[in-house]
Amino acid sequence: MQSSSAEVTMMESQNRKRAPAWTEREVRDLIAVWGEESVLSELHSSFRNAKTFVKISQGMKDRGHNRDPKQCRVKLKELRQAYQKTREANSRSGSEPQTCRFYDELHAILGGSATTTPAVLFDSFNGDGGNTEAGFGDEEDDDEEEVVDSSQQASGETSFPDSQELFLTLDLEPVPPEPTQGCLLDPAGGEGTSESTRPGSEEQIPLYEEFIYCCGAATQVLKCGPWKDLLETESKTLPGLLFLIIPGNPGLAGYYRTFIRALYHGLNGQYPVWVVSHAGHCKPPSGMGMTEDTDIKELEDVFGLHGQIEHKLDFLRKNVPKDMKLVLIGHSIGCYITLEMMKRASELQVLRSVLLFPTIERMAQSPQGKLLTPVLCKLRYILYMPVYLLSFLPERVKTSMVRFVLRGLKCPDEASIVTSLNLFSVDCVANVLYMASQEMMKVVERDSTTIKQNLKKLIFYYGVADNWCPQQYFEEIKMDFPDGDIRLCEKGIRHAFVLDASREMAAMITDWVQDILTRL
Known part of the structure; x- marks a missing residue:
């Protein structure tokens, strides 16, 4: 009928x-x-x-x-x-x-x-x-008016799974935004000390995305908070502190979207939280190339490991006031970069550096490094053709592939799923793998001198079952620096925490930095 x-x-x-x-x-x-x-x-x-x-x-x-x-x-x-x-x-x-x-x-x-x-x-x-x-x-x-769209209440992050194991500093065992769509008006200044500027929920947090050239390379920047340009912000509304995230590899900023939102929310909206991608670890928007067409001579190897360090320092010089106080949060190889930044630019006003799952020594000798070093250093070129062919697939097919790879996660972060689609770009993948090959060759000896000089500013956080920086590395650095703030994860959080534990990690960091916040 x-x-x-x-x-x-x-x-x-x-x-x-x-x-x-x-x-x-x-x-x-x-x-x-x-x-x-x-x-x-x-x-x-x-x-x-x-x-x-x-x-x-x-x-x-x-x-x-x-x-x-x-x-x-x-x-x-x-x-x-x-x-x-x-x-x-x-x-x-x-x-x-x-x-x-x-x-x-x-x-x-x-x-x-x-x-x-x-x-x-x-x-x-x-x-x-x-x-x-x-x-x-x-x-x-x-x-x-019949259409009742629950998104009208600014419901939150989108989805793109971190490829937790497609590459490098993300785990290799099988598993799987940006601003919300609600178009809520964002507060426009100040340090968020009034109730009107404090975010009521993560979904209401203003988040800005920019694609810029830094050291001549395409770079994605995500900024949490109403401060879009710290150099142009009036002194009376300038925040007292900037939280800057230095990512792992792949160094796509989108993987940290949920993390920076949760951290900004935990800080009551008082301080900006930014993440800057690694040079070339993004898929530039239409009309923007991976490198800048200019006569100005930039770094010769900006996509290499040491070029990435200079890339972050150049970003700070051009986008952050010289006297701005900083909390640097490094993840995986981002911890190595963070220590190098503190070594090369001692004038930086770093109050605290939080080093999460730090790959700061003997990467090629780690369990994961032993497996991947031959591939990354000698065979990575053979991966480019499959990636090139896969790039022609429809978006929905790519998304299904990413979800399949990350199927082992109980609650995958949707923002990382979306971000992982960028890894179907040959240029992006080539930059990721090239940097990874240099990590295997150059991250060898732990820089104990820099650690000793900045020990009171550092917090180390190691994983119990981390195949990139195994527990042995934790025990050894703990023995060498018994007075250091060196912690071992007891929560079972994976190396690639951005896949499913961004909020939990943000909550811990908020607690760890309370001592410096009370002194500001």
Whole structure:
């Protein structure tokens, strides 16, 4: 028996009400589809554009998401309204600057460049042009409120699993954002000491993503907190401390998205928390190359291990005030880089360095190093062709492959799943493997001199079953530095903690640094 028209309508309405929250990955992909020239052209030129939203829905399916045309239209309208609200707030004289989730991406579509606004397109989205809201004012508006999208409450991180074992400092046993899509207005300054600037939940935390050239190499930076540019921030609102994360390898900033959000939340929003990727450990956006086309001579080997150290120092020189106090948090090979930074630039105002699962000695002799050194140093080139071929697969197939690899994790961090898709880029993988090969050859002797000179500033955190820095290394450094703050994990956290223990690690670090925070 066929269902009546009324029954079908009721079922569709119930399905819309049960629509799952939009993940960050979905929203970013939706904006990307929306920003395609052909889609914008259709929305701008047609009042009745149901077919265009079918096209957008299909574009989402091609990227591995299941969103019907109605859901896409309503979500795009929400994003547009949030952008308009932010623009209007910023246009009022005397008001503090504000932003919203995905503001830069939305501004590229709705607002043009930073100094000019394409009036026709922007007006059309306001309903003043020939096309009401560029296609958002069609006949479906009447039932728009039927769609109950739990993402309207800014539900949180998206998903991209850390490939916990695809490479190097991530574990090799089988297992598997960015800002939330809610477009909540972000607080605009200060140290977060007032209740109004303290994040109510992790999902409300402002997070900015930038792709820049540093030492001539493409670099991704994620910034938690309202301070987008510390060099331009007025002294009265300048934070007293910056937490900077130096990643492991692969050094993709996205793996630490959940971690920096949780850490910022644990710090009550009082201090910015940034993570800077390794040089070339990213997939640059369209129009940006892996290296900068310039006549200026940069580092000859910026993608190598020692080039990565200079890369981080150069980032600090160009983006952080000289007198800014720092808490450096290194992970895996990031710990080696952190110690080298403190050695090479003693003028840095480092109050504390937290070294998580530190690969600071005898990497090639570690259990994992013995297995991978021959591959990384002699056979890594044969991996490039499979990666190149896999790069042509649809996004949904790549995502399924990543989830399969990480299937052993009970609660994989979705942000790391999304980030792992960058490892289907040959350029990115080549930089990851090249740096890894140098780690095997150059990380040999522990730098006990630098450790001794900075012992009171250092916290070491070793894993019990870590195949990159085994417990033997912990016991030996503990014996050599009995007065040092050298800890052994008793919680079973894996070397690649970003896969499933970011919040737990952030909570511990928040507790560890309370002594320096009380002295500020």
